[in-house]
Amino acid sequence: MEEIYKYYKEQFNISESDWEIFASKLTRQEFPKKSKILNVGQTENHLSFIEQGIVRFYIPKEDSDLTFSFAFSGSFVSAYDSFLTQAPSHYVVEAITPTVLWRLTYEDLQTVYQQSEIGNLIGRKASEELFLKKSQRELSLLNESAEKRYLNLFTERPELIRQIPLKFIASYIGITPQALSRIRKRIS
Template sequence: MEQIRNYFEQLVGISDKDWGIFSSKLKKTDYPKKFSLLKAGETESHLSFIEKGVVRLFIPKIDNDLTFGFCFQGQFVSAYDSFLSRQPCTYQVETMTPTTLWRISHEDLQFVYANTNVGNTIGRLAAESQFLIKSGRELSFLEQTAEERYRELFKKRPNLILEIPLKYIASYVGVTPQALSRIRKRIS
């Protein structure tokens, strides 16, 4: 929980009273590897902060899932469009490693917004975090080759290869596993 408080302290500062209200609504949960946090067709009920672990967002397909996002320690994770709209999600959210999350429900977050001085700022920061991840991903597909996306991913997360199967990394950078093997051979 201190990791979350430090996150907010660095960005906006948070009074003991506001932290008490916010932290009282957080629930810590540990999940095993490959645990489905949200399935397609379900409505996202939580905004989560990753204390430890890696989470994957993907569209389930019969042949190969389409991975479009990874979230890591120190980041928020949510099917945020479903969380905001209260509509069923079209994709899934799954742990890639044993994962510890601090979660707040939609209802409890609304309470925090209404009853703290910093609540709206917390919500804005979480939304901005989700937006930056999404826009960065979109821009990478418009401006970079698959090889550049692969290099950038490992520049930001060098130990990723130890935690995530290559088929998911290939899907994330937009190539087949065979094409990713060729890219890896070329740059090694």
Template structure:
């Protein structure tokens, strides 16, 4: 979990050795294989995870189509956050798109850290802020950019995405059909 420690220190979180030791002791290392289902619709999300290696997606099904909500990459938080915080059944599935290594903290352990440590609350706030900004950026993108602009932005921000993830998932994430994505790719190349 050294990458997490370095990230927190870079955000000026006042982390002493005792806080870090307790924080890291509450996390468990978990591995997933490509195509593993990490969470199913209807299950309550019990873990807040940080990805050390790999890629996952959050998606749901509507009218026999899978609609991708979010991709999660290295060093990002992996959770169905509404289910996790509200203790309600998840509205989405979480699937490993590649082999993955994640560090997870159980809801109860995280609540204990929040209660007993100021630094736990700071880390929690930082997590929520990061997830909120990602969500806001995605919403803004859908409302203000064309599909072609979203594609070019995705290509710039995540160039390896197209080697790691099937085009059908990328198309559903962009809110378009695989055929529309193919037309955009042909037009640009």
């Protein structure tokens, strides 16, 4: 919880009273490697902050899953469309490494909005961060080559990318594992 407090202090200069309201609603949850945080058909009830770990978002397919996002420690994570609408998710959220989340329920977030001065700012910051990641991903798919998308991901988090299986990375950048292997040989 100390990492979240530090983040909110740096980002928002959160007051002690607002922090107490916010912190009282947080729950810590650990997920082992390869465990599902949210499955298809479940409704997302949490906005979470990743203390540690890597999370993958994917659409399960019969022949191979379609990975469309990753989230790393120090960022927010949620099946945000399901969270906002309180409707079932169309995709899976999975911990691909041992992951520790600090979680806030949908109901508790509404309480934080009402009871704290900074609650709306925190909610807006989380939603902006999630939106920007989605927007950058869409633009990348439309404007960049697979090699450029791979290099961007590698540049973004080089220390963590080694922990992500290559088949997930290939799916994320929209190519086969064999094509990714050729890209890696070409740039090394």
